[in-house]
Amino acid sequence: MRFAFTEDQLLLRDTVRGLLARECPPDVVRSAWEARSGRAPSVWAKLAEAGVTAMTLSEASGGLGMDELDLALVLEEAGYAGLPDPLVETVAVGAPLLEAVGTAAQKERWLDAAAAGDALIAVGFEGQPFVPHAAVAAVALLHRGGDLYAVPREELPLEPQVSVDRSRPIARVDYAPDARHRVDAGDRAALDAAVGVAFDRAAWATSCVLLGLTRRMLDLAVQYAKDREQFGKPIGAQQAIKHHLATALIRQELARPLVYRAAWSLAHRDSVRDHGAHVSMAKVHAANAARHVAKTALQVHGAIGYTIEHDLHLFQKRAWALAAMYGDVGFHRARVGAATLPD
Amino acid sequence: MDLTFTERENAFRAECRAWLERHVPKESLGSGDTREGFARHLEWERELFDAGWAAVSWPKEYGGREASLFEWLIFEEEYYRAGAPNRVTQNGIFLLAPTLFEFGTEEQKARILRPMARGDVTWGQGWSEPNAGSDLASLRSTARRVEGGWLLSGQKTWCTRGAFCDMAYGLFRTDPAQKRHHGLTYFMFPLHGEGVTVRGVDRLDGDEGFAELFLDELFVPDRDVIGEVNQGWYVAMATTSSERGLTLRSPGRFMATASRLVDLYGRYRASAEPALRDAVIDAWIDAEAYRWYTFQTVTHMVDGQDVGASSSLNKVFWSEMDVRTHETALALIGDRLELDIDHDAPESAGDAVDEGAWMRGFEFALAGPIYAGTNEIQRNIIAERVLGLPRK
Ligand SMILES: Cc1cc2nc3c(=O)[nH]c(=O)nc-3n(C[C@H](O)[C@H](O)[C@H](O)COP(=O)(O)OP(=O)(O)OC[C@H]3O[C@@H](n4cnc5c(N)ncnc54)[C@H](O)[C@@H]3O)c2cc1C
Numbered sequence A: 001m002r003f004a005f006t007e008d009q010l011l012l013r014d015t016v017r018g019l020l021a022r023e024c025p026p027d028v029v030r031s032a033w034e035a036r037s038g039r040a041p042s043v044w045a046k047l048a049e050a051g052v053t054a055m056t057l058s059e060a061s062g063g064l065g066m067d068e069l070d071l072a073l074v075l076e077e078a079g080y081a082g083l084p085d086p087l088v089e090t091v092a093v094g095a096p097l098l099e100a101v102g103t104a105a106q107k108e109r110w111l112d113a114a115a116a117g118d119a120l121i122a123v124g125f126e127g128q129p130f131v132p133h134a135a136v137a138a139v140a141l142l143h144r145g146g147d148l149y150a151v152p153r154e155e156l157p158l159e160p161q162v163s164v165d166r167s168r169p170i171a172r173v174d175y176a177p178d179a180r181h182r183v184d185a186g187d188r189a190a191l192d193a194a195v196g197v198a199f200d201r202a203a204w205a206t207s208c209v210l211l212g213l214t215r216r217m218l219d220l221a222v223q224y225a226k227d228r229e230q231f232g233k234p235i236g237a238q239q240a241i242k243h244h245l246a247t248a249l250i251r252q253e254l255a256r257p258l259v260y261r262a263a264w265s266l267a268h269r270d271s272v273r274d275h276g277a278h279v280s281m282a283k284v285h286a287a288n289a290a291r292h293v294a295k296t297a298l299q300v301h302g303a304i305g306y307t308i309e310h311d312l313h314l315f316q317k318r319a320w321a322l323a324a325m326y327g328d329v330g331f332h333r334a335r336v337g338a339a340t341l342p343d
Numbered sequence B: 001m002d003l004t005f006t007e008r009e010n011a012f013r014a015e016c017r018a019w020l021e022r023h024v025p026k027e028s029l030g031s032g033d034t035r036e037g038f039a040r041h042l043e044w045e046r047e048l049f050d051a052g053w054a055a056v057s058w059p060k061e062y063g064g065r066e067a068s069l070f071e072w073l074i075f076e077e078e079y080y081r082a083g084a085p086n087r088v089t090q091n092g093i094f095l096l097a098p099t100l101f102e103f104g105t106e107e108q109k110a111r112i113l114r115p116m117a118r119g120d121v122t123w124g125q126g127w128s129e130p131n132a133g134s135d136l137a138s139l140r141s142t143a144r145r146v147e148g149g150w151l152l153s154g155q156k157t158w159c160t161r162g163a164f165c166d167m168a169y170g171l172f173r174t175d176p177a178q179k180r181h182h183g184l185t186y187f188m189f190p191l192h193g194e195g196v197t198v199r200g201v202d203r204l205d206g207d208e209g210f211a212e213l214f215l216d217e218l219f220v221p222d223r224d225v226i227g228e229v230n231q232g233w234y235v236a237m238a239t240t241s242s243e244r245g246l247t248l249r250s251p252g253r254f255m256a257t258a259s260r261l262v263d264l265y266g267r268y269r270a271s272a273e274p275a276l277r278d279a280v281i282d283a284w285i286d287a288e289a290y291r292w293y294t295f296q297t298v299t300h301m302v303d304g305q306d307v308g309a310s311s312s313l314n315k316v317f318w319s320e321m322d323v324r325t326h327e328t329a330l331a332l333i334g335d336r337l338e339l340d341i342d343h344d345a346p347e348s349a350g351d352a353v354d355e356g357a358w359m360r361g362f363e364f365a366l367a368g369p370i371y372a373g374t375n376e377i378q379r380n381i382i383a384e385r386v387l388g389l390p391r392k
Helices: A007-023 A027-037 A043-050 A067-083 A087-101 A104-116 A188-227 A237-268 A277-308 A310-324 A327-338 B007-023 B036-052 B069-081 B090-103 B106-118 B232-247 B253-271 B274-302 B312-337 B350-367 B375-388
Strands: A121-126 A140-145 A147-152 A158-161 A168-175 B123-126 B144-146 B151-158 B165-175 B184-190 B196-201 B210-221
Touching: A007 A043, A027 A188, A027 A310, A043 A140, A067 A188, A067 A237, A087 A104, A087 A121, A087 A140, A087 A147, A087 A188, A104 A140, A104 A147, A104 B151, A147 A188, A188 A237, A188 A277, A188 A310, A188 A327, A237 A277, A237 B069, A237 B274, A237 B375, A277 A310, A277 B165, A277 B274, A327 B274, B007 B069, B036 B106, B069 B253, B069 B274, B090 B106, B090 B184, B144 B210, B151 B165, B151 B184, B165 B232, B184 B210, B184 B232, B196 B375, B232 B274, B253 B274, B253 B312, B253 B350, B274 B312, B312 B350
Parallel strands: A121 A140, B123 B165
Antiparallel strands: A140 A147, A158 A168, B144 B151, B144 B165, B151 B210, B165 B184, B196 B210
């Protein structure tokens, strides 16, 4: 038993943390809001240079062949920075899914480009009301009627919607399955398994991002509590504020190990039978912690936190959206229940 | 990261499990917080010690197995999984012993540890006083220097199982000129004999689990001082940090409670509303979260990192989780929840053995946010020492 990341994994985290602190400050997130683009193109280019966009593809496909454990802290940092681009969909889910089940032509068309940072990937699982990032992705992987389709953007019927998080371009996609776009997984069982893994990756990677968002909101609140003075002293000297923030930290820190454990289980999914339940536990705690801290951070800020001018809402709204994405708390709790309770 | 257990750890688990399966008493020993129940629990403690399980992480010379921290956690998981009795020697083995390992003399360790672990000499904690609870540094008990030792005077309270224990440990003011944390000394002292009167106090659950200790010039020899004279506060903090940290409540206990809750749900699910199903699942997830949080902490400890005030996070989490879990159980049980166990009353057998155990467990869970530093105090510590918020 050893529950800690390796030196290399921590080093990569530090690199990405530094890069995002420089390249993706809140102003950059705000530009994605204003443009409603869901993009921070210069940041994505830098991440590609650092190899992040190639992490999950195998070496044979020109990637770095890294697993969920390598990716976990990178995703968390992306959450912390509020990176608008679809790191979860492109790197954690789309690229490995396309590599696993795409036709030779599909892989040729998109994998190198994705690894190089030139193509984004969107994913739409069955039952998902919106496909985020579809408008900016080169290809959307859509699960429809038990089959998976890789649909190029120009052939995708998009009906854009407005997200509470204006940096998330979401769209309704009313796609009529077209055999030309179908992937090639061999048989149905293999496809179901690949889509199942992709969904687990999506839910887990979103949990990592939520952890980062949570930490960002808590950092903002703690800093504000130290700086803001009322009654002649910092509000953070008041016990009510202290206790709010202490509770927020506890929620965050008890979600963290479940998210990291799920990373391990996914990376070793062939031998970890319950990896789906592990992912679901992670999503339940990460979503609940994020929503809790989003509320606490606002309360600690008072009215300034209730403005568009302040940065808090950038992270808060992302957290609300992601807490419900790829299975909300109710969905994932039920999945844990199915694995643990008598039926 | 490697979240599998090593071959050695698996073999250790198998050995624990096999021994516990053969030896855990089939019949309940009753409450360990009554005089008779305490005596029955001590027999069990002796059996544990003689087989080398009483304090698995201790050095062999004191009766341990030199188990690693992970092995200790494994032992705890197996112990509670097997439904083994509560550890009435806990306040010695898990709270005093770590202080002795850090500050005790060779003589003290040789004299005290084995009898402690075998339950031959039992220990209570004597920190709290009537006017010094959360604000322990305001304590008023004193120790006056005399030839060869000290005379202890004052009153201690809430001493768990003090009515049945042989010895206790606590802080006394040895330098009246110094204030608060300064000028205190850490003493071990007897609970029988001249100069000490012990009065049992019934706890919420009706058991005589608390005691008040009245000390009137109780003589304690120099050899029963731990650490330096007037440095008692710093010596004591070593105990409280291990108390809040790992040793007081390892994950195994809560995993076992969560499993029992799942079983209870199995029996009551026909009448359970959907929200209760959710609460059962949440209890399960919480226990898992605490388990992995602990594995993470222990890995950091093995790596030599300071885990410091993070033990406060841990304490708040497990204590509040335990309350929620028991509340969920009682909600499942519904209007039968008032069934209590009374070991003296034959009519309290049957269902009460299980349902009543949840009420008892609930009552004890409610103490979790109070003892070992209240959760309000822990939140202050988290805010000030972890988050760096201003003290004033
Ligand atoms: C089951 C159980 C077993 C125990 N066993 C032992 C034992 O073996 N030995 C022993 O010495 N003691 C023992 N205790 C006592 C325990 O350590 C004390 O109860 C605890 O330290 C709190 O002290 P108090 O009860 O005097 O409460 P108080 O300190 O009077 O506190 C009352 C309330 O005020 C709050 N409060 C106090 N100060 C602050 C502050 N600064 N900020 C915010 N809130 C504050 C507390 O959180 C609490 O809610 C035990 C208690 C229980 C319940």
